[in-house]
Amino acid sequence: MSLKSVATALAHYTAPFRRVRGSSLGRLVVLVLGLLAMTALTIPDSAKSASGWLIGCLWFCFAYFAVEGASRLRSALQAQNAAAYLLSASGLVDLLAVLPVPIALACGVSQPTAWLFACLWILKLAQNSPSFAQLGRVFVLEAKPLASVLTLSLMILFLTSGAMYVLERDQQPVAFGTLPDALWWAVVTLTTTGYGDKIPITYLGHLLGAFVMVCGIATFGLWTGILAAGFAAESRRRNFIQTWDLVSKVPFFQSLDQAAIADITHRLRRIEVPANTAIIRRGKVGDCMYFIAEGEVQVDVRPQPVHLAAGAFFGELALLGDSIRTANVVTTRPATLLILDLADFRTFMAQHPDLARVIESEARRRVSENERLRKIHELERPGRASPM
Amino acid sequence: MSLKSVATALAHYTAPFRRVRGSSLGRLVVLVLGLLAMTALTIPDSAKSASGWLIGCLWFCFAYFAVEGASRLRSALQAQNAAAYLLSASGLVDLLAVLPVPIALACGVSQPTAWLFACLWILKLAQNSPSFAQLGRVFVLEAKPLASVLTLSLMILFLTSGAMYVLERDQQPVAFGTLPDALWWAVVTLTTTGYGDKIPITYLGHLLGAFVMVCGIATFGLWTGILAAGFAAESRRRNFIQTWDLVSKVPFFQSLDQAAIADITHRLRRIEVPANTAIIRRGKVGDCMYFIAEGEVQVDVRPQPVHLAAGAFFGELALLGDSIRTANVVTTRPATLLILDLADFRTFMAQHPDLARVIESEARRRVSENERLRKIHELERPGRASPM
Amino acid sequence: MSLKSVATALAHYTAPFRRVRGSSLGRLVVLVLGLLAMTALTIPDSAKSASGWLIGCLWFCFAYFAVEGASRLRSALQAQNAAAYLLSASGLVDLLAVLPVPIALACGVSQPTAWLFACLWILKLAQNSPSFAQLGRVFVLEAKPLASVLTLSLMILFLTSGAMYVLERDQQPVAFGTLPDALWWAVVTLTTTGYGDKIPITYLGHLLGAFVMVCGIATFGLWTGILAAGFAAESRRRNFIQTWDLVSKVPFFQSLDQAAIADITHRLRRIEVPANTAIIRRGKVGDCMYFIAEGEVQVDVRPQPVHLAAGAFFGELALLGDSIRTANVVTTRPATLLILDLADFRTFMAQHPDLARVIESEARRRVSENERLRKIHELERPGRASPM
């Protein structure tokens, strides 16, 4: 039993990593390898001693990305939308990963400099990522107020750097001798970066500097406030869209009318779990129940575990009475679960007493069934105590 | 077909820029030109070699803004509210753009210094911008808590700089020799700018410095929190006001009572689209439907495209069943659209089953009409396969 | 008419300052004077030339605050709660403003050093400020998660400074020679202040430094997120409490039941306006209506202005049909107004059609009354055109 619990714990800790599929893992390794080799090539010591190895490594990564891009282009050609592919974000990334290095080498640029274009490979991280689309949407939806904040920053930059130039140019002709110098100071100060290469020294300069710093915090706060409001709305919207289809796959919800389905969709949260991962652990405090949208789980009750398939629910006992989980639940296959929190469970069930009754009767049935089976089991093996 | 899709993709990427009208584009060019010339004039090298050109350029921009301001003043005079105009924000910006440079030159200030007042031209960016009004409103509505945070910062500044002056003045008589020195350190530290020109070196000084930095983050967090809360409320309010009038122009919503109209207005999102821009692209996943408040769109269905004018809706098919878009939709004229997201569509339609029925019957009608037309079309041209 | 509009505009711009009452303005002047004198005393030049004047000035401010504190103590003594006053925040501020300087002088501390305790006068800014109580409440309510973030920061600080000390002590024995040195570096980096006095130079040190910076942004984001959530809740709560009493003073709302009053209280926003301030300006776009909770306003309609007292409402015309304001509205006495935004007006009126009817009939009555009066007026003065 001790070995098994160690295995379960290890499975629990490694769950996030097992989600990454093999193909994308290989791709990630190639990407990291390529970027490391490219970085090492710019260090004189390593470039001198291992130049051949590094360039070989880079050519290997280049070949990998070239093949990947070519295969994507071929399937686009077969589907007769090559132009659309090349002009899409994904096609652009593939082009930028493959074209610049050979072009630079062909133009006679030296090896280490030409391979700097391998920096562009980092764009591969963004390819096919739905979360990036989500971030982008927030920026698009909030474009107008964000543009206003940028404009406001620009106005503060120009006006304060003009004033600072007048105040400090006679005292510090090197640091504030031209307006671009003062602009650089203003950018560094307004973003509260504060390199310290240009610092006002007059009293008025100090006052103006303090004003710029406070303005920096204010515009920063506005910027964050806009993004926070936008992100909260976008996050709600995305969750609804992802959950909606799954809800229709759970038979339990099919008796609900449209309004109640829309309501429960807002309340449910979707998670994807790899195989052999513990969802519920006995003895922990439970504050949510689960609906299985896809996959299968195994409930470790005595005498023998029960398997639940898509459409079933579990974990409801903790919400109905005692809040301590009474059994481990582990996925046997990759599963998609819908989580209903205690707060939403209470509220929703209060509005739909018929569903509450279904859950309660099912819970009672399970408890009694489990009790019955255990008694049979104990009768069959009378010689052994059954610690629960 | 390949060329056409390239054109569509280009039109898609350039859409945001085509929204800028010609007149404001010209104005922007003049503004950028003026600011660049003014900046270049402060650099000794360029000022020596191209002084004449730069000053000529500045006079041209000056003339542009003078004419602009004069024409606005004339129309204000004709409307007999010249005083109101001059005291308004817009009038003030016009005055600040035109008056300071000639006054400075008349007072005998040297050319390069006098032209520094051209910095004020950047204020032109804020003129006539509704988003600035929105930012300003947030500051006004949240004035009291923001003032409290500023006061709190001021208190921290004074108390900590007094303490730091006592702690460090003997160790570092140059850096912390006077209270204004310590105040400058406190401002630079509290805003987490951290120039590094004045740094405590005693143990107690380090402790106090750490305290000031943590205070800086705390006040910063408060500031951001206040602005985030204020901006979210203001943003909701503004969206409602802009959308309300448009909703009344869509016949589809006219059967709703007042409460339902207020509800749907909260849910709709308004976008303005220039002509010849793709709204929907075939094959993409759809998660919203559109109502046309103003303008016209063209749906590229076979055998011939359908035109939809103000008051019509489209994109509803993706919300009713299959979520893949079945046709491209492109604007033929600048249009204002109202977007209803999937989440809100489901919720709203569940509460208004009659509207849901209207949308569904219209969707069915369109599908069958389209089917019928395509069959006729295929009968007419039997010799050619029709790839869909 | 031009002079009058200038006066109105000036009244508009100066409104926020006229809110400050005379007594608190005088107090503010004394405070600023005292702090300036105290600051000047630490500058060797000014201390040498004007020492007498500065110390005289400081004694004057000291006397002012001493009298103020004494009068407060006397009234507390009369009310027999002197102990409660001295232990309250306000009493503590009064004690800290008066006691330290004489005690320091009595202990033989030199004049300029003793007067540094005048820094404590800045605490007077917080005395009697309700907004500070609000900020304090947010910190108290969110104390647990904020403490967790502080603990998290502390853990990051100790672990990373220990690691950095090991990594860099051999390379930079001066900068990272002791653990307190490394801790100072960690604080400066985690808060993203970045003085630049201690900078890692090894590769591993750079990696660890980058990790600390990213942790700094993460903990900062958590901190801001907690305060933003807490402030939004507190702000809603405070607005309700302030508005509730005023709502009951407006007869218009007295027909509502408790639930509807609680609803409208959440929607209304309270503002305080000094006398002779323009609330509505003719020709502007209107997006809200006003209820007068206290004070009086004057509506500038022809032929003679109408006065509206507490309990009346105005600005409703812009919400019912045309959105352009048709008359100026100016306060004649300091007034407290309740603002109902367009969005909330629509939603609330849809739920309470009887109130909507009251507002509409009142609006119709006003328009016709105004029309009737103007006709009489024009009949009486037939020789003069009436521009509206």
Added chain:
Amino acid sequence: MSLKSVATALAHYTAPFRRVRGSSLGRLVVLVLGLLAMTALTIPDSAKSASGWLIGCLWFCFAYFAVEGASRLRSALQAQNAAAYLLSASGLVDLLAVLPVPIALACGVSQPTAWLFACLWILKLAQNSPSFAQLGRVFVLEAKPLASVLTLSLMILFLTSGAMYVLERDQQPVAFGTLPDALWWAVVTLTTTGYGDKIPITYLGHLLGAFVMVCGIATFGLWTGILAAGFAAESRRRNFIQTWDLVSKVPFFQSLDQAAIADITHRLRRIEVPANTAIIRRGKVGDCMYFIAEGEVQVDVRPQPVHLAAGAFFGELALLGDSIRTANVVTTRPATLLILDLADFRTFMAQHPDLARVIESEARRRVSENERLRKIHELERPGRASPM
């Protein structure tokens, strides 16, 4: 009476500290002592003069944590889940606190260096803290968007450092001579830390640097926005779960149906108060009422105080009519209270008029009972005035 009010005020100010129980206070003292000794050991001066004392102190702290860990391990062994304990977060912290130092000493590492592992003791702060679990949940729930922001930052880092390396390597071969140098600059700038050890000096470098700083603020804003949205949701959820059980203990709410209980649970706020702490102070403005979930309070009414036990409510008078508190309320034992704010009181009572009636009749009963008792009391002691 003066002494008593001083005692009350002191009890009020020390309330937060009295919440910490004795055992955890002792643990905190040991932790602080150990960390201080470990820090002092790295300072050459103190290490030379007091080395023996410091190491003795460290061994004492080590023994304390070893005993603590051992006792936890023993109870885990008794419960037959030792493996689960050792692999849990708490077990890991115990292992890290005890194992590294002896292992390092056994491996021949010098005393001061081996004791650096005592840094790990700071992890003890996180042990058994529910708030940390809450912070962790926010990170887990928002993992996808946070990962996107990190990826975005990584992309900006690589692309800009590559570009900066090209731009500056010829001008500043020492500062920007290798790509890792440029990467370090990019991290320091993107997080707006700004040490100032590497600063671009070319015009294009300045432009790129400004771009990186603005990107830093943008990604920072996104990060904060995501955490703010996640924290607000998690905070609501946690409050519900904590309050739900307590609500069922208050008889007053037992007549409510499930939906109303879910509703009031969202509105109530839970606080824990140590014994002898003032909850309400006479003469203050009241804006909430209290339900006692656990513990006991004493209401200081004349002629003799009233004791209220779990299930009772108080403070309702201030919400019904006059908002000034009429009596002090002090806890006599540690209590858990549920707070209902004025805003929620009004809204909830409007929806549940029967509960409003219960509260009002109880309030009337208390006032008349109190009045009756005071009259009897005054009749009994006619010779003394009774100041209220």
